[in-house]
Amino acid sequence: xxxxxxxxxxxxxxxxxxxxxxxxxxxxxxxxxxxxxxxxxxxxxxxxxxxxxxxxxxxxxxxxxxxxxxxxxxxxxxxxxxxxxxxxxxxxxxxxxxxxxxxxxxxxxxxxxxxxxxxxxxxxxxxxxxxxxxxxxxxxxxxxxxxxxxxxxxxxxxxxxxxxxxxxxxxxxxxxxxxxxxxxxxxxxxxxxxxxxxxxxxxxxxxxxxxxxxxxxxxxxxxxxxxxxxxxxxxxxxxxxxxxxxxxxxxxxxxxxxxxxxxxxxxxxxxxxxxxxxxxxxxxxxxxxxxx
Amino acid sequence: xxxxxxxxxxxxxxxxxxxxxxxxxxxxxxxxxxxxxxxxxxxxxxxxxxxxxxxxxxxxxxxxxxxxxxxxxxxxxxxxxxxxxxxxxxxxxxxxxxxxxxxxxxxxxxxxxxxxxxxxxxxxxxxxxxxxxxxxxxxxxxxxxxxxxxxxxxxxxxxxxxxxxxxxxxxxxxxxxxxxxxxxxxxxxxxxxxxxxxxxxxxxxxxxxxxxxxxxxxxxxxxxxxxxxxxxxxxxxxxxxxxxxxxxxxxxxxxxxxxxxxxxxxxxxxxxxxxxxxxxxxxxxxxxxxxxxxxxxxxxxxxxxxxxxxxxxxxxxxxxxxxxxx
Numbered sequence: 001x002x003x004x005x006x007x008x009x010x011x012x013x014x015x016x017x018x019x020x021x022x023x024x025x026x027x028x029x030x031x032x033x034x035x036x037x038x039x040x041x042x043x044x045x046x047x048x049x050x051x052x053x054x055x056x057x058x059x060x061x062x063x064x065x066x067x068x069x070x071x072x073x074x075x076x077x078x079x080x081x082x083x084x085x086x087x088x089x090x091x092x093x094x095x096x097x098x099x100x101x102x103x104x105x106x107x108x109x110x111x112x113x114x115x116x117x118x119x120x121x122x123x124x125x126x127x128x129x130x131x132x133x134x135x136x137x138x139x140x141x142x143x144x145x146x147x148x149x150x151x152x153x154x155x156x157x158x159x160x161x162x163x164x165x166x167x168x169x170x171x172x173x174x175x176x177x178x179x180x181x182x183x184x185x186x187x188x189x190x191x192x193x194x195x196x197x198x199x200x201x202x203x204x205x206x207x208x209x210x211x212x213x214x215x216x217x218x219x220x221x222x223x224x225x226x227x228x229x230x231x232x233x234x235x236x237x238x239x240x241x242x243x244x245x246x247x248x249x250x251x252x253x254x255x256x257x258x259x260x261x262x263x264x265x266x267x268x269x270x271x272x273x274x275x276x277x278x279x280x281x282x283x284x285x286x287x288x289x290x291x292x
Numbered sequence: 293x294x295x296x297x298x299x300x301x302x303x304x305x306x307x308x309x310x311x312x313x314x315x316x317x318x319x320x321x322x323x324x325x326x327x328x329x330x331x332x333x334x335x336x337x338x339x340x341x342x343x344x345x346x347x348x349x350x351x352x353x354x355x356x357x358x359x360x361x362x363x364x365x366x367x368x369x370x371x372x373x374x375x376x377x378x379x380x381x382x383x384x385x386x387x388x389x390x391x392x393x394x395x396x397x398x399x400x401x402x403x404x405x406x407x408x409x410x411x412x413x414x415x416x417x418x419x420x421x422x423x424x425x426x427x428x429x430x431x432x433x434x435x436x437x438x439x440x441x442x443x444x445x446x447x448x449x450x451x452x453x454x455x456x457x458x459x460x461x462x463x464x465x466x467x468x469x470x471x472x473x474x475x476x477x478x479x480x481x482x483x484x485x486x487x488x489x490x491x492x493x494x495x496x497x498x499x500x501x502x503x504x505x506x507x508x509x510x511x512x513x514x515x516x517x518x519x520x521x522x523x524x525x526x527x528x529x530x531x532x533x534x535x536x537x538x539x540x541x542x543x544x545x546x547x548x549x550x551x552x553x554x555x556x557x558x559x560x561x562x563x564x565x566x567x568x569x570x571x572x573x574x575x576x577x578x579x580x581x582x583x584x585x586x587x588x589x590x591x592x593x594x595x596x597x598x599x600x601x602x603x604x605x606x607x608x609x610x611x612x613x614x615x616x617x618x
Contacts, residue, residue: 088583093400094345095587097403098540099583101579102577105537109569109573109576110576112569113573117569220529228408260419262415262419263415263419265415266412269412272404272405272408273405276396
């Protein structure tokens, strides 16, 4: 029982990180109709930015994180939106999907060729060590991850539901034309979504890199889990991304422990296939009628 | 160009390519053969992407399944011409099983499903050591013999592979011109209209995807016989991504699009070896630029020039398009 509890706690912590990446992914889809296949690389880039700031300027981790957030917002938020999404969105989903696939390859290889193909250790934002609850050993890093991810999610939900800007963003996501008629600057709201996505990816990078190590292809796995988490929970629901992420995190741990650690990476796919077979709209999703 | 002139040009092209390796060293012949092998997989993928309008990111997984089936059964002494259909049928069946849940929902779900499938297949190749030999792979795969004539030499095997590549391409050409194939184009161009005319969208896209997978399986058999050694690395999902981008670069939905794209992913990297990883980085960003300025791929340039600026799709209100493609 202690084993299981331990697996669930650490799985929830890992799942919370997937959920952060998935959340950004879902927000981009809802507000901007963008399926971002480079989402994993959007996590990898801030990780390397933080490493760069720490090694080049000797700044502490928290300052490196803040700087990485700012650069990520410019690069993965503003530049991504105006350079790639805006020119392509009018051609429909597929060209944009392919462009983000190309972007994913480009960023990955750029880091590999220009920086290094090695895996770099990354400092944890939390103290090491663990304590025990009911026979389960829980690490401070897991608790810290859950705490930070929880704050980010609650903060984001409050922002989206309680502030005028947040509500305007939801309005744009639901019906862009109607939102425009009501005098909402839709373009600005979509830009906010891109900025939020960049920050979410940076936080995910801060939390995941100590265990994944900073490597050019670290985004492959995170990106894939983020897609699956978003679909499992329901593509059109923000809460869905959270549920999907945590579910994948826990199941991966349980399968890795009781079945085979070698197939941990396959868990998300299996869960995804089962969910789309029996509940194609996702666990929390609403059915979208196709418009002709 | 008239169609007869085109066919003549095509035959001259194939003949020139068939003669070329005679003047090359054995590594050059190997590259030409690898080019043919990859071409089989990308031609198949073009059917899925270009004609059925589906994104598949798992072509390397089917390629790998074909290669491992070939490696295991060829070593067990099963004749090559039994292995070939076996691998094709196996990949076709796996394609149906994977495509069925994904295609019921939305088009981009197939991309996620195939991507995850590729990751899973890669893990199985690496971990199921009893069957696949794990990271050490399977070596000593025999080359086929044709009418008692051995294909052990580099040149005979090249011609053998080229012959089957042309055969496969001819089959796909015929398939696309059959009424069955015409339905593909109809459903890619306007799925809703095609459906209202009685085309069963799900069945057609599923079959297109499975046939594309079977082509990759066939390519895998030739790959195993070419390198005579299989291990998981050539079937990583990044290879699937390269194959997909190869089809896009050449122009998806253009029959000869994959030809150009496969040169870009197989032959150019060898020539530009001094650039190493920068080549792939540049390739990735080139794809982004291509999507922005030339969404139809390189082979759409003549069309663009002929139609002038009109070739660009009329700028519709972004939101209506967004809705329509959801």
